[in-house]
Amino acid sequence: xxxxxxxxxxxxxxxxxxxxxxxxxxxxxxxxxxxxxxxxxxxxxxxxxxxxxxxxxxxxxxxxxxxxxxxxxxxxxxxxxxxxxxxxxxxxxxxxxxxxxxxxxxxxxxxxxxxxxxxxxxxxxxxxxxxxxxxxxxxxxxxxxxxxxxxxxxxxxxxxxxxxxxxxxxxxxxxxxxxxxxxxxxxxxxxxxxxxxxxxxxxxxxxxxxxxxxxxxxxxxxxxxxxxxxxxxxxxxxxxxxxxxxxxxxxxxx
Numbered sequence: 278x279x280x281x282x283x284x285x286x287x288x289x290x291x292x293x294x295x296x297x298x299x300x301x302x303x304x305x306x307x308x309x310x311x312x313x314x315x316x317x318x319x320x321x322x323x324x325x326x327x328x329x330x331x332x333x334x335x336x337x338x339x340x341x342x343x344x345x346x347x348x349x350x351x352x353x354x355x356x357x358x359x360x361x362x363x364x365x366x367x368x369x370x371x372x373x374x375x376x377x378x379x380x381x382x383x384x385x386x387x388x389x390x391x392x393x394x395x396x397x398x399x400x401x402x403x404x405x406x407x408x409x410x411x412x413x414x415x416x417x418x419x420x421x422x423x424x425x426x427x428x429x430x431x432x433x434x435x436x437x438x439x440x441x442x443x444x445x446x447x448x449x450x451x452x453x454x455x456x457x458x459x460x461x462x463x464x465x466x467x468x469x470x471x472x473x474x475x476x477x478x479x480x481x482x483x484x485x486x487x488x489x490x491x492x493x494x495x496x497x498x499x500x501x502x503x504x505x506x507x508x509x510x511x512x513x514x515x516x517x518x519x520x521x522x523x524x525x526x527x528x529x530x531x
Contacts, residue, residue, distance in 0.1 A: 312334075316332060327531060331401060339401040355521055371437065378496075378498045378499055380501065382440075382442075384442075384443060385446065386445075387525050389426050389430065393527075394420075412447075415458075416454045417454065426523075431463075441469050486510060494515045500515060501519070505521075505522065
């Protein structure tokens with residue numbers, strides 16, 4: 278073997294040894310967290326649908342996501358995009374005019390009001406949906422505001438938008454507590470709050486919310502924006518000029 282060939286072989290052995298040491302010292306990827314991140318991405322991209330519960334292996338991941346800062350950062354990014362859209366693309370017809378027909382739609386649960394405290398007790402969505410338990414929670418009117426959405430709401434009202442709140446909550450049993458909860462958390466000045474009644478019993482969220490938006494468009498409103506934590510808040514007819522999905526990996530509403 279020539280000197281050059283021997284030197285080349287020695288170099289390759291040295292590089293291989295170094296690579297082996299570097300790999301062995303690299304942090305180990307948590308396969309569970311990695312797969313749960315992929316699952317959450319599928320949820321937020323609307324590729325995962327009709328799921329009943331958060332995968333049990335993702336309990337810690339979703340809890341950490343919702344309370345450890347990443348949810349907050351993701352929400353901040355969505356609000357930044359909304360603000361940029363309003364600033365650069367929206368042309369209001371009558372700023373601060375009571376006759377203005379410039380509308381904006383906001384969902385309520387986990388958009389205006391946070392239910393993270395409730396879902397913490399439900400293992401961040403690993404437990405199946407409990408309608409009785411949620412109703413007991415909602416009737417207390419104790420849901421805190423999502424601060425970023427409350428700030429956005431106030432900016433929308435000040436700018437001259439007519440803000441409409443649409444929620445799948447039952448109006449017969451939860452109207453009073455919901456209105457009080459919104460008021461105590463600083464949501465004052467919205468145009469109307471729409472809740473389910475007997476006319477919409479059995480309808481999907483998409484059908485119910487589409488019907489309300491069609492009603493508003495029929496009244497002459499232009500829906501500039503629509504914000505919700507579920508894709509069913511944003512799908513269907515008359516969804517708006519722009520829709521904005523805020524994160525929620527805790528539950529799915531069809």
